[in-house]
Amino acid sequence: MSDWRVPGFTSTASLRPDALFGGAEPGEDAGVPERMVRASGCRVWDARGREYVDYVMALGAVALGYGYPDVNRAAEQAIAAGVVGPLPPVLEEELAEALSRRIPWIERVRFLKTGAEAVAAAVRLARVATGREQVLGCGYHGWLDWCQGADGVPASTRALYAELPFNDADATRRLIREAGDRLAVVVVEPVVVVEPTREWLEVLRVETQRVGAVLVFDEIKTAFRLAIGGAAERFGVRPDLMVLGKALANGFPLAAVGGRTDLMAGVSRTWISSTLATEGVALAAAKTTLEVMDRESVCVHLHRVGTHLLHGLHRLHREHGDLVTGVGGIAEMCFLHFAAEHISRDVARGCAARGVLFKRTAYNFVSLAHDEGTVDGTLEGLEDVLAAMG
Numbered sequence: 001m002s003d004w005r006v007p008g009f010t011s012t013a014s015l016r017p018d019a020l021f022g023g024a025e026p027g028e029d030a031g032v033p034e035r036m037v038r039a040s041g042c043r044v045w046d047a048r049g050r051e052y053v054d055y056v057m058a059l060g061a062v063a064l065g066y067g068y069p070d071v072n073r074a075a076e077q078a079i080a081a082g083v084v085g086p087l088p089p090v091l092e093e094e095l096a097e098a099l100s101r102r103i104p105w106i107e108r109v110r111f112l113k114t115g116a117e118a119v120a121a122a123v124r125l126a127r128v129a130t131g132r133e134q135v136l137g138c139g140y141h142g143w144l145d146w147c148q149g150a151d152g153v154p155a156s157t158r159a160l161y162a163e164l165p166f167n168d169a170d171a172t173r174r175l176i177r178e179a180g181d182r183l184a185v186v187v188v189e190p191v192v193v194v195e196p197t198r199e200w201l202e203v204l205r206v207e208t209q210r211v212g213a214v215l216v217f218d219e220i221k222t223a224f225r226l227a228i229g230g231a232a233e234r235f236g237v238r239p240d241l242m243v244l245g246k247a248l249a250n251g252f253p254l255a256a257v258g259g260r261t262d263l264m265a266g267v268s269r270t271w272i273s274s275t276l277a278t279e280g281v282a283l284a285a286a287k288t289t290l291e292v293m294d295r296e297s298v299c300v301h302l303h304r305v306g307t308h309l310l311h312g313l314h315r316l317h318r319e320h321g322d323l324v325t326g327v328g329g330i331a332e333m334c335f336l337h338f339a340a341e342h343i344s345r346d347v348a349r350g351c352a353a354r355g356v357l358f359k360r361t362a363y364n365f366v367s368l369a370h371d372e373g374t375v376d377g378t379l380e381g382l383e384d385v386l387a388a389m390g
């Protein structure tokens with residue numbers, strides 16, 4: 001273990017074997033897949049050559065399936081066109097145009113490489129627009145200082161951030177009013193395990209306007225999944241700024257912050273810039289991903305197949321209530337609640353042994369490459385694992 005060149009095993013914490021399958025005893029070979037060599041559609045091959053049906057889907061970064069041919073072709077053309085250069089690429093403006101056609105409240109957009117960067121940019125723009133510093137956040141917004149209480153974050157930075165409770169309309173109203181004219185921005189994930197209530201969304205919209213703060217929807221998981229325009233589109237709420245990432249380029253590294261023209265104009269009063277933000281491969285991949293999303297009605301497919309999965313999970317809950325205490329999430333992103341940590345570990349390992357990568361925590365994602373038959377096979381595998389444990 002100490003010979004690993006990447007401290008912590010991998011740079012992506014949620015993909016560590018202990019996160020996916022529970023910690024191994026010292027010297028134990030749990031037989032779980034640890035590193036992969038290839039992925040295609042909804043299937044993955046590990047370093048030992050074993051094949052799996054996957055629901056991790058790169059932590060939601062892939063909605064069309066791995067290596068979607070049209071997206072790959074677009075990426076290959078961008079590689080042939082030189083990837084980067086001395087001038088902004090035509091593709092940057094073309095993608096911005098395509099996004100605002102599908103998500104009209106994204107009037108202007110800036111591209112970055114990671115979700116964390118794009119949410120940080122949204123917060124910066126809100127601080128520029130309001131001249132205020134305080135932030136209320138709800139959900140996970142990435143690893144950067146402005147929203148983290150981790151070791152190494154200055155206390156003065158941490159002091160500017162407070163948590164807003166998801167779906168608690170009264171507490172949300174109170175916290176926004178208390179922060180009042182010190183509040184620059186409210187940043188929320190619009191789905192945290194369950195759907196947002198109408199009341200909570202309304203309080204967010206009305207109360208931020210009341211105190212003159214910016215409302216940001218962090219739709220990094222939900223855009224291109226619940227709808228192309230994410231939860232804002234599905235639930236009919238208009239945030240001031242919206243952050244996109246993950247499935248935007250079907251796995252190629254790209255994120256974006258976009259929204260109202262007047263707020264986005266703040267980019268000229270601050271500094272948001274990154275050398276490789278506009279490299280052509282991810283821009284081309286995103287442009288084609290959007291076309292496929294439209295052509296194949298991808299979000300309709302995700303909802304249909306995800307609903308099939310969700311119903312199956314509820315059935316498992318009913319039949320194995322001693323092991324499974326509930327079902328979390330929504331059709332497009334869901335998981336089981338287990339009665340104990342060791343049960344979730346044994347289920348994840350049992351699924352892997354049957355050729356299924358099923359996350360034991362939030363979230364499992366279906367893609368265009370999953371169909372009802374794939375899901376039925378997975379549910380049978382889960383049923384076998386739970387029955388053997390019961």
Ligand SMILES: Cc1ncc(COP(=O)(O)O)c(C=O)c1O
Nearest residue numbers: 114115116140141142218220221
């Ligand atoms: C809602 C949300 N915001 C921000 C992030 C951070 O994105 P990234 O890991 O690309 O920096 C994530 C990643 O999981 C996320 O789910």
